[in-house]
Amino acid sequence: MSRIERRALLAGATALPLARPGLLRAQARGPVQIGLLSDMSGPFRDVGGPGNRVAAELAVQDFGGSLLGRPITVRQADGQNRADVSAALAREWIDSLGVDVLADGAASSSGLAIQEVCREKKRIYIITGPATSDMTGAKCSPYGMHFGFDTYALAHGTGTALTRSGGDSWYFITSDYAFGHALERDTMAAVRAAGGKVLGAVRAPLNNADFSSFLIQARASGAKVVGFALAGIDLQNCIKQAAEFGLTRGGARIATLLVQVTDIVALGQKTCEGMVLTDSFYWDLNDATRAWAKRYMARMTTPPGLQHAAMYTGVTHWLKAAREVGGTDADAVAAAMKAMPVNDMYNADVRIREDGRTLHRMYLWQIKPEAEARHPYDYCKLITSIAPEEAWRPLREGGCPLIRG
Structure with missing residues (x-):
């Protein structure tokens, strides 16, 4: 993401405009949008940050680049590990840009704030950065799917x-x-x-x-x-x-x-x-993880960690579920995500529990x-x-x- 795009998003986030139905209907015929709210400049940049975008784009590439005839795009912004900034960006992306699914979150405090926005707006949230077990505990959401570690x-x-x-x-x-x-x-x-x-x-x-x-x-x-x-x-x-x-x-x-x-x-x-x-x-871990890591390292200078692998897993599983139900409606996709086994380069027939916890x-x-x-x-x-x-x-x-x- 360019500095100009990031400044525009942050400026728009402070305004929090109301959703524009006409714009959203037009976007429904445009690209499927995956939005990553990450730490791009703070203490969690290396463990998530730009590498999470690479992982998401590898998932899109492996899925074929389109969903139900619509191209798939990945956008990313710096949530600054602040709950207010992350929540504002999440609202802006959903209301004004029609982003279909949110991911990452970096700090747990930011992730909890994003989860509340996604609950209100009915969007799936692919949780990879936040580690607090409260994401699937007292603060759980029907739309929150925790693919990373937890405390x-x-x-x-x-x-x-x-x-x-x-x-x-x-x-x-x-x-x-x-x-x-x-x-x-x-x-x-x-x-x-x-x-x-x-x-x-x-x-x-x-x-x-x-x-x-x-x-x-x-x-x-x-x-x-x-x-x-x-x-x-x-x-x-x-x-x-x-x-x-x-x-x-x-x-x-x-x-x-x-x-x-x-x-x-x-x-x-x-x-x-x-x-x-x-x-x-x-x-x-195995031949499949080594092959995937080689592709990841063609674009990054260090090996992928769990957050990067979890991003790949979460995006892949969301895309499969959306294809299965024929759309991006959050309730239908959430049900499919929990019904379908998670399979990829390091998961074999893993299930997502009722509280959103992925049982690696x-x-x-x-x-x-x-x-x-x-x-x-x-x-x-x-x-x-x-x-x-x-x-x-x-x-x-x-x-x-x-x-x-």
């Missing part, structure tokens, strides 16, 4: 494994916004359920550069495990400073609760060696030593596979109002 799965994969292996006392350094709060909450629950205890937590502002005071408090706690409920550049800064600070010299282990391949690229494999992470996608198989990975790498970006070795019924929060424990009985 419950991340917490129960890494948190449970480390607690059971001896890390039975925890202290948290947590991003002070919706994602961090949810990840801390869900990991605390997993630690306690596994027999561990939580000694305390400290909150760090989003886009923070200096974690020294938080690391001092973590070391002073005496916890065996320090959980980083952080993401993107914030996570990278905290890991770097923890190494400089010597956090682990006193015997503490670091639990990086959300690590993506772009984080490892930025930090270096040597810095990340030994870290444990939970994820459903790894570019080197999850994996527990460990970053291998640099000396063991066989080729570029050969970072991870598999520890264990986690079945969907173990990885994701039970349906009736999430508080989703769509679930009755």
